[in-house]
Amino acid sequence: xxxxxxxxxxxxxxxxxxxxxxxxxxxxxxxxxxxxxxxxxxxxxxxxxxxxxxxxxxxxxxxxxxxxxxxxxxxxxxxxxxxxxxxxxxxxxxxxxxxxxxxxxxxxxxxxxxxxxxxxxxxxxxxxxxxxxxxxxxxxxxxxxxxxxxxxxxxxxxxxxxxxxxxxxxxxxxxxxxxxxxxxxxxxxxxxxxxxxxxxxxxxxxxxxxxxxxxxxxxxxxxxxxxxxxxxxxxxxxxxxxxxxxxxxxxxxxxxxxxxxxxxxxxxxxxxxxxxxxxxxxxxxxxxxxxxxxxxxxxxxxxxxxxxxxxxxxxxxxxxxxxxxxxxxxxxxxxxxxxxxxxxxxxxxxxxxxxxxxxxxxxxxxxxxxxxxxxxxxxxxxxxxxxxxxxxxxxxxxxx
Numbered sequence: 001x002x003x004x005x006x007x008x009x010x011x012x013x014x015x016x017x018x019x020x021x022x023x024x025x026x027x028x029x030x031x032x033x034x035x036x037x038x039x040x041x042x043x044x045x046x047x048x049x050x051x052x053x054x055x056x057x058x059x060x061x062x063x064x065x066x067x068x069x070x071x072x073x074x075x076x077x078x079x080x081x082x083x084x085x086x087x088x089x090x091x092x093x094x095x096x097x098x099x100x101x102x103x104x105x106x107x108x109x110x111x112x113x114x115x116x117x118x119x120x121x122x123x124x125x126x127x128x129x130x131x132x133x134x135x136x137x138x139x140x141x142x143x144x145x146x147x148x149x150x151x152x153x154x155x156x157x158x159x160x161x162x163x164x165x166x167x168x169x170x171x172x173x174x175x176x177x178x179x180x181x182x183x184x185x186x187x188x189x190x191x192x193x194x195x196x197x198x199x200x201x202x203x204x205x206x207x208x209x210x211x212x213x214x215x216x217x218x219x220x221x222x223x224x225x226x227x228x229x230x231x232x233x234x235x236x237x238x239x240x241x242x243x244x245x246x247x248x249x250x251x252x253x254x255x256x257x258x259x260x261x262x263x264x265x266x267x268x269x270x271x272x273x274x275x276x277x278x279x280x281x282x283x284x285x286x287x288x289x290x291x292x293x294x295x296x297x298x299x300x301x302x303x304x305x306x307x308x309x310x311x312x313x314x315x316x317x318x319x320x321x322x323x324x325x326x327x328x329x330x331x332x333x334x335x336x337x338x339x340x341x342x343x344x345x346x347x348x349x350x351x352x353x354x355x356x357x358x359x360x361x362x363x364x365x366x367x368x369x370x371x372x373x374x375x376x377x378x379x380x381x382x383x384x385x386x387x388x389x390x391x392x393x394x395x396x397x398x399x400x
Contacts, residue, residue, distance in 0.1 A: 027375030039284035069283030146173035146322025168200030174324030
């Protein structure tokens with residue numbers, strides 16, 4: 001029996017368990033460790049203050065903790081410097097920041113390349129940028145395993161490509177994408193590269209210096225951190241190409257009525273009061289994760305994922321989407337609507353997600369209107385899967 005040794009570190013799980021709930025929706029948002037909760041309470045009870053502005057002790061304390069979190073994220077991603085980390089309010093805002101900040105580099109007839117599996121957050125900003133600038137949005141197809149087709153990428157990424165934006169780990173198919181050859185193609189043609197790490201960052205440490213992408217975005221809430229916080233990594237030279245996109249306090253260096261001058265990254269892209277408490281709490285979550293045995297976490301997740309796939313494949317009529325490699329599995333059942341099945345699972349206390357998972361174009365290409373997704377966190381164990389499979393069997397008995 002696979003048991004998570006970290007389950008007790010997440011107090012919400014005992015509450016959910018007392019309510020008869022099994023949480024299997026970590027790809028949407030992860031539960032939070034006690035370390036995060038302590039950091040939030042500590043910040044608010046010891047004196048909240050704004051950052052980078054005042055000289056009094058509460059402000060200095062808040063600024064120091066805020067900037068310590070920037071250092072922790074840079075260390076987690078192996079960035080060259082903390083100045084390559086820009087705080088945002090989520091991966092979605094980070095991607096919109098890029099779409100507006102790089103707009104001046106895109107002209108009529110230029111090509112922006114994404115893949116067919118992208119989350120709406122890594123589709124719509126580029127779609128709208130292409131519409132604003134008269135550029136073309138190119139879509140890389142997938143192979144049978146749910147991975148970006150590299151032969152097609154060789155044909156579609158070319159001299160007119162200005163930007164490549166792809167996910168690291170699919171939030172629907174659970175497939176790691178072949179980033180290295182894709183990023184190499186982009187570099188060969190002088191295109192900027194953006195990696196959506198919202199899912200991938202929560203499953204293993206990723207060395208961004210080795211990956212050598214220009215930009216990488218993440219959401220805190222999937223990385224066992226608070227919601228309303230995200231981060232944008234930008235390689236030093238790439239950050240210099242960004243134009244400012246939001247304006248206000250904090251990011252301005254000199255302001256006159258007729259003109260203004262702005263800070264460079266990172267402060268120049270953090271207009272207004274940032275999510276101070278959330279950033280500090282994210283730093284606490286990273287401290288917690290850094291204290292775990294990374295190999296043990298990975299082995300646990302892989303073993304649990306294998307049992308999830310085996311259990312789904314063993315049930316007649318269940319069809320997996322793609323060939324999931326990590327963290328999650330999406331599936332449909334022949335002759336059963338996903339919404340009906342999801343409702344019966346939820347009534348039995350199984351917290352899973354049903355729908356298009358913010359990837360409508362992918363679902364249309366798969367000929368589906370939605371699917372059920374089961375997603376795992378490091379706190380899940382085999383007992384959760386046993387509850388899932390018992391509920392699934394009971395639901396299918398009613399529906400078929």
